[in-house]
Amino acid sequence: MKPQEIIAKKRDGEILSRQEINAFIRGVTDETWADYQTSALLMAMFMSGLAQEEQNALTEAMLNSGERLNFSEIDVPLADKHSTGGVGDKTSLIIAPIAAACGIFVPMISGRGLGHTGGTLDKLEAIRGYNVNLSTEEFKETLKTCGFAMSGQTAKIAPADKKLYALRDATATVESIPLIVASIMSKKLAEGLDALVLDVKTGSGAFMQNLDNAKNLAAALCQTGNAFGVKTEAVISDMNQPLGKFVGNALEVFECVKILRGEIDKQMHQTLELSIELAARMLILCGVEKTVQSSKFKVQSVLDSGAALEKFRQNIECQSGAAEICDNPETLLDKNLIEVEIKTEKTGFIAEIDAGAIGESISRIGGGRIKVEDKIDFAVGYECVKKLGDRVKSGETLGVIFCRNKTQTHLIYKKLANAYKIDDGKPSGKFELIKEII
């Protein structure tokens, strides 16, 4: 079957058969389809959409384009969490140790940050020595030893997704629910999970700014996960401001260790709340707990006892990182940075925060990547002093930039200051972190 025939069918809004979708993904993987043919079909898929059966067939074909992890010798539940990406979103580093402390194994394959969003691998690499490039054997060994392992996607897992994702990024075909679902789920299904908790972000710093789109994406992800025999649940969470206190790789790890140590301040509370919600859902999906209440209680107990922190320490040691950060989180912080306060000229209440603008600003000074090939400066970042709904007075500090020099400050100061909308009156709505469970 010629690529043109498959492309033409989708172009005309018809439903592709399983065979046609397999031919497409085989062609992408063995490179018998030219990139320009692949991108033409991706655009046709973007514009025509995919039916549920096409969605499942695409996910399966992408999953089968590579190898699956095999944990058949492990007899505890295997679960993972996946977030659609946000600013200051560091919950993986808290949830995985919690789950491990509760007897669940978490084989977490993560990605890197791009644009305004961060990536778990980048955060982990802010820990001196931490190795995110584990072989399949090392990955398995780490998982068995400490209950969770965190590594990058190898070339062997869903190779078709790697190719498609790079093309989608270059051809404006990223924001398509069926293509996003196939991309996420082909990788997650390769982990051989029993359960998967999804954190679908919505708001100014999220990929899906609109709540309805986020709900649709969450529903499609859950439908696909469950269709493939993985118990899947999605939490729709707020991304109308950076999550928690810090944005920036080392600063975010610092926040996680502080939370695991129980040394929590007000701004960190959101991070804790979301981590507990997601971890509790994971325990229930795995059958370890029955109710949300009991599950949250269990999660809180492994935090309080220090068991979760202990799991994190074990994991850092397994993955060759500097585990002393668990005892002295301050060692994560670079003393050579300068701190610049963003001050408000207005008095009132913080009504809106452009989380995307904050994420992008930090990326621009090296905290993330504008382009894929950019190098990361793990130390730089931002502290969110004031959060949505907070009352502020003229001259007060909204946040603090941690950067290398004044040039960096000038580059982003204005954008950061403009990221805040301050109203005279108290905002009428509530800023709920958890929007919905799907």
Place this chain on the structure above:
Amino acid sequence: MKPQEIIAKKRDGEILSRQEINAFIRGVTDETWADYQTSALLMAMFMSGLAQEEQNALTEAMLNSGERLNFSEIDVPLADKHSTGGVGDKTSLIIAPIAAACGIFVPMISGRGLGHTGGTLDKLEAIRGYNVNLSTEEFKETLKTCGFAMSGQTAKIAPADKKLYALRDATATVESIPLIVASIMSKKLAEGLDALVLDVKTGSGAFMQNLDNAKNLAAALCQTGNAFGVKTEAVISDMNQPLGKFVGNALEVFECVKILRGEIDKQMHQTLELSIELAARMLILCGVEKTVQSSKFKVQSVLDSGAALEKFRQNIECQSGAAEICDNPETLLDKNLIEVEIKTEKTGFIAEIDAGAIGESISRIGGGRIKVEDKIDFAVGYECVKKLGDRVKSGETLGVIFCRNKTQTHLIYKKLANAYKIDDGKPSGKFELIKEII
């Protein structure tokens, strides 16, 4: 402006600005756009369509991607004819000599055949020695000497079109009216014409099988031509059977010479009728004649006087071809071919002919190209003995294959025989050659 931003805009059905379209075509020409980005935008254009202003901007950008012919020193009207392609469509070889004999210059840049359709350059190369690769200077010299010149598209004319066409062919984005219009008109406008007559084919052997699509294409082509200051008119002509008597390169040239010599038989009459119609329209557009009646009379007179044949002879000499075909057209025919008759088993009236199947059959035995790189056998072809509406008796000959051997016969006999639908009763409709003038 990033390619992704332009692609996303069209993907979302927005109207691209002239600047954005220029950036696209510049990127295609200087190769700063990757092929996969170009094909993604082509698919978005295919699916979203283009507004009139986008259509014009695209045509202009593609025109400006290369050089234009400059005939400012020539003070007679310059005109051309373009056909959307069909089977047995050989009118260019008759119209150009007629127009030249009537005092119009025809700088005709033509293409090659692909699939079921033929191409003027291939037909011309069936004339021994005929050179279709003229330099710009040779082209101009030929035009001045004999009133018309026929050559292939150089790399310098509308290079963006070459690139886009190749991609469209590989990505199922050919059949888009705005993309077709930009492709045709960017090349034709580069010829520096005063007038352009379009022959938009419709029917079983045409690109636009459906009459409404053909009308829409014709209207869009005329609108664009006129917007660029070229007087443009379109004739919608029937392609529900091969045009005239022969299909196949040398056989078609033979038919043209016979017509120019006035040695016309019944099956050739369609070819003559369409040639006269198109040539007459050209004379009117150029202001040489006022009414269709007087114009057709003028055309007939240069055929009757032998002036058109003389122009053809001059042109063949100018382009290094064997001009003796004008005196002995039989020298075009290869005596080594075998002739195989397609016979009908039914008695009745010819109700339908699949012209596309006939064109494709002849291509398969070397008369055309299935793939771009295929070599042509100029001699092979097909004679249409019976035409639409003709009464046939069981055992009678419908057509004759001119081929090299029995293997070729076996390859295509059945397809050719099945190309005819014979009904018991006389077809009620008329088979009109000229459907409409737009």
